Amino acid sequence: MKIKILEDRCKGCGLCIEFCPKKILALSDKRNLLGYKIVCWKSPENCNHCGICYLMCPEVVFVEDGEIER
Amino acid sequence: MPEVFKLPKSLKKNIFHYCPGCHHSIVHRLLCEVIDELNLRDRAVGLASIGCACFLYFYIDVDIVEAPHGRSCSVATGMKRARPELVVFTYQGDGDFAAIGLGDSLHAASRGESITALMINNTVYGMTGGQLSPTTVLQQKTTTTPLGRDPKREGFPLKMAEVLSNFEGVAFCARTAVNTPKRVIETKKLLKKAFLAQLENRGFSYLEILSTCPVNWKMDALSATKHVDKLIEIFPLGVFKDTFGGNSEI
Known part of the structure; x- marks a missing residue:
């Protein structure tokens, strides 16, 4: 399963970064169309798909690849 | 194990x-997951209140009606009595449920109307600019209490879950929070139970969810989420009334 970060939805609140048990997420310097700094992978190979980022993300940024066809 | 990384079907992609x-928005997502799991999408009707959640119809793909400020429980009563097969829920804030709508909410609860009321308690009036609400905690600074809430002048916070748990018409009454992953999962279970209470016609079901308001608390997102732990000392979490009994399956 590949997890996709929907960059348009992210508001850079940092809840996923705080609660990620493996600490593999970080804020990037890139900004999205809303002007927020977006979350990015620091080391995606360590992800064990626990789903805590999905549970805590207020904006439903983390979805399975192919879940949203925009 | 909750299903993760899948967008709930009844959540719109806005x-x-x-x-x-x-x-x-965490509560919106949980609500959509519960509506999907109980297969209520065709017959659920939501009552959006006045407040930040008044645009509920942009995000949840069920029928949503906008009630006047505080009157959600009364409008829901009318809907449920006219069409008992519908599943009616209200989605209100603390200013809506506990301030201007206190009479409507308490009487709907004491009549034991078979509706589900969700109250998002963030201890301020979020949309209108952070004024004092009935649930504002002592010493909290708001725009109308710049020196902090003083019990001699503004009184004490209103604890709605404790109040409603004494009512005979209330079937299910709980308070929960969504500031840690564990509490998010628990909230989903309680949300499901609140809807099951309505589906079994047990009476009024009420779920209070402690939430954040980072802008009006003048904090960043992370410290606001951690600040909810301090609110929990004042508003204890738990199930205050449960007519399902202790061993019901969720």
């Missing part, structure tokens, strides 16, 4: 308008 770190 981008939320809430501020970064607001817990409204």
Whole structure:
């Protein structure tokens, strides 16, 4: 399963970064169309798909690849 | 094990308008997951209140009606009595449920109307600019209490879950929070139970969810989420009334 970060939805609140048990997420310097700094992978190979980022993300940024066809 | 990384079917794909770190959208997602799991999408009717959640119809793909400020429980009563097969829920804030709508809410609860009321308690009036609400905690600074809430002048916070648990018409009454992953999972279970109470016609079901308001608390998203732990000392979490009994399956 590949997890996709929907960059348009992210508001850079940092809840996923705080609660990620493996600490593999970080804020990037890139900004999205809303002007927020977006979350990015620091080391995606360590992800064990626990789903805590999905549970805590207020904006439903983390979805399975192919879940949203925009 | 909850299903993760899958967008709930009844959640529309619009981008939320809430501020970064607001817990409204976590509750929206949980609500959609529960509606999907109980297969209520065709017959659920939501009552959006006045407040930040008044645009509920942009995000949840069920029928949503906008009630006047505080009157959600009364409008829901009318709907449920006219069409008992519908599943009616209200989605209100603390200013809506506990301030201007206190009479409507308490009487709907004491009549034991078979509706589900969700109250998002973030201890301020979020949309109108952070004024004092009935649930504002002592010493909290708001725009109308710049020196902090003084019990001699503004009184004590109103604890709605404890109040409603004494009512005979209330079937299910609980308070929960969504500031840690564990509490998010628990909230989903309680949300499901609140809807099951209505589906079994047990009476009024009430769920209070402690939320954040980072902008009006003048904090960033992370410290606001951690600040909810301090609110829990004042508003204890738990199930205050449960007519299902202790061993019911969720």
